[in-house]
Amino acid sequence: MEPILRADQHKEADIRTSENGIPSLVLMERAALAVVDVLEEEEFDLSDVLVICGTGNNAGDGAAIARILTERGYGATVFAAGDEKKYSEQMKTQMMVLTHYPVKVLRGDFPVEGYTLIVDALFGIGMHRPVTGNYAEVIEAVNDSDLPVVAVDMPSGIHTDTGAVCGVAVRADLTVTFTTGKAGLYLYPGAAYAGRVLVRKIGIPVEKDMLRECPLFSLDETDLKLLPARNESGNKGTFGKVLVIAGSEEICGAAYLSAAAALKSGAGMVKIYTDEKNRTALATLLPEALLSVYTSKGWKPESLLENLKWADAVLIGPGLGTGEISKKILTTFLKSGWKKTTVIDADALNILARHEELISLIDFPVTITPHLMEMSRLCDYSVEEIKKELVYVASKAAEESGACVVLKDARTVVALPDGRSFLNLSGCSALSTAGSGDVLAGMITTLTMQHPDLPVPPQALAVYIHGKCGELAAEKYSAASATAGDLLEFIHRFL
Ligand SMILES: NC(=O)C1=CN([C@@H]2O[C@H](COP(=O)(O)OP(=O)(O)OC[C@H]3O[C@@H](n4cnc5c(N)ncnc54)[C@H](O)[C@@H]3O)[C@@H](O)[C@H]2O)[C@@H](O)CC1
Ligand SMILES: Nc1ncnc2c1ncn2[C@@H]1O[C@H](COP(=O)(O)OP(=O)(O)O)[C@@H](O)[C@H]1O
Ligand SMILES: [K+]
Structure with missing residues (x-):
């Protein structure tokens, strides 16, 4: 029996773990390493990976993924779709760190040509309103691209707890999600957008008392x-x-x-x-x-x-x-x-x-x-x-x-x-x-x-x-x- 946490419970688990002494950046590093490990295990063509990033910590994961890919000898480009002024603290740090690595950072028009894989790090569990405007255009371009797509934590645009499409959503072949599964990855239509789902533990414990309110589980x-x-x-x-x-x-x-x-x-x-x-x-x-x-x-x-x-x-x-x-x-x-x-x-x-x-x-x-x-x-x-x-x-x-x-x-x-x-x-x-x-x-x-x-x-x-x-x-x-x-x-x- 495995718990399936809601977005609010995931946030609580993240915060608790940081307060317990494991800094957020360490968790982010572990999340990014877990994704890159999966990309290697699944034998994707990693010669030219395009990582699309928003402004929050999901984007921070994306930037760290791009960095680790280049450390391992692969090619990575970050497409920074979000407004820099809105970056979360960790995303700011990740983008600063990135300047010391051979990762290209692009802004403006969405570059679809010449890549071998797209990593979707626009939004994770923090998406809180329907996707519109520039982000919606980027997601549509991703879906039109015919490239394999791996989503980080959630396919961007899918509601974490219900699986609803919030305006428009990334259609992924694979979603690597952290700590526990999310209902939105298993319930339709979200399940169809998530593709295959792999859950990776990144050192965030799920403590019993966090499951007090309407806990959801799955059996295996x-x-x-x-x-x-x-x-x-x-x-x-x-x-x-x-x-x-x-x-x-x-x-x-x-x-x-x-x-x-x-x-x-x-x-x-x-x-x-x-x-x-x-x-x-x-x-x-x-x-x-x-x-x-x-x-x-x-x-x-x-x-x-x-x-x-x-x-x-x-x-x-x-x-x-x-x-x-x-x-x-x-x-x-x-x-x-x-x-x-x-x-x-x-x-x-x-x-x-x-x-x-x-x-x-x-x-x-x-x-x-x-x-x-x-x-x-x-x-x-x-x-x-x-x-x-x-x-x-x-x-x-x-x-x-x-x-x-x-x-x-x-x-x-x-x-x-x-x-x-x-x-x-x-x-x-x-x-x-x-x-x-x-x-x-x-x-x-x-x-x-x-x-x-x-x-x-x-x-x-x-x-x-x-x-x-x-x-x-x-x-x-x-x-x-x-x-x-x-x-x-x-x-x-x-x-
Ligand atoms: N803090 C932690 O302990 C960890 C966080 N992790 C990652 O962090 C993610 C959660 O990060 P956040 O809470 O920062 O949230 P997200 O990065 O998922 O999204 C929030 C950001 O997107 C913007 N946003 C939300 N909905 C939008 C919309 N419809 N249109 C435009 N902008 C929108 C918000 O303004 C905010 O900047 C997880 O999904 C996971 O990928 C992982 O790194 C694991 C550890
Ligand atoms: N696409 C699907 N994937 C998985 N399970 C399904 C799917 N469609 C139907 N089911 C399951 O099949 C069963 C159908 O039950 P029900 O609608 O009562 O059918 P009937 O009245 O004909 O026996 C339910 O257990 C439902 O969960
Ligand atoms: K995502």
Whole structure:
């Protein structure tokens, strides 16, 4: 688990480290050395590097990078795009030092010809307003240049915390960022501008108390080791019974995908509670699952209540429909006195959005798994607004509702009521396919039921694994051809 600091937290970490006795110029030197090391490791053509600099400390990094490049025998030119009068103290020092090194410094018109690489050091985490005027022209010229571009800390013009393009932004092939990743490098559109992201530590510690307010984290494969080994002496009862309340007269596939994913994730038993019409298809597709069916005309609450007595966890919603019968099922469930593991997905969320009185019945811990449209129906924000402030919306919803909110998009955020959020960095467009969310819901249900006490939320682990399954499916079938069913094939690699 790695923290992802916001711009204000990065600034605090920088200041603290300087106050603790490591001068800013030392940190800047380490930042610049880290970038030059990466440029060498990645085997860029460094014979004629153009470093574009603004006025702040990001520019200071740039000037130091140019100097170190020439020390190592490469060619470097600084294009000083900013007004000298506005230079930060460190940038002033760096430009003074530069006069003793064979680095050309250019001002005025942007020189595009003859360089082998552009290093973008216009703005880093200190960018605080939309980019306009001369800077915007420089960025457009960089983007038009066809040269490889490496961004220092942030691609200039990308908002550090949201990934928004502030007017115009540099399109980098690679971003070398310092201390921790930044949400803006991972959230779209920022992620597309950042290119590949490498995080380099430069001696700035992230102290625990800095993570007090709404901390954001990401998981990686080392976190999978937190999952305990399967108990060899267990039986199907030990590994938990999942009741999947899913499917409707018209929809069968969602019930299959979510139930299959719950089984593949290690549940001992899975029972699907669904419309009678799905019986044959489900019995054929997934003989391992138990079935309990109802007809919309003859539905009685008792059958659901009996099944709830049997279950250790409930997933409700995939393909459930939003009609009268579905609403009755959801209402009965919410009034049943159920308190165990619960995942509310898809149509169950749509019913809640339409019938807000039902939300007040949820007085037990739940996980909700909305995509943007479902989230928009549940809160006061439009899809566009949610997309722009994914982390904020998810954490606010978790805090206000007391639910674990899994807000699904190209980057998914898992937000907990205690204020922690997790930004998922695995996955690819192979997951943008019908039914992929159903698979995720099944995975989340089993992992949340089985591992309530891990140091990381099981929901975030499930999202991470789901993303990895998408990557493997893309490798095998291509991102375009992979289907939600293909994801099931890869769950076993991680559990
Ligand atoms: N101080 C430290 O401890 C360290 C700082 N580092 C670097 O310093 C950067 C942060 O430096 P700063 O806080 O000086 O901020 P930046 O250099 O990122 O940007 C701030 C400067 O850009 C100007 N500016 C911001 N938005 C603008 C806009 N839209 N149009 C025109 N001008 C704009 C500001 O007036 C200011 O001069 C980091 O991203 C990192 O690259 C690194 O050297 C690591 C250590
Ligand atoms: N471009 C993408 N990159 C990574 N993950 C994606 C992308 N597009 C979609 N996903 C993931 O795929 C899943 C889609 O879920 P959802 O929208 O509920 O689909 P469905 O309702 O068809 O099952 C979510 O987990 C989402 O995060
Ligand atoms: K930059």
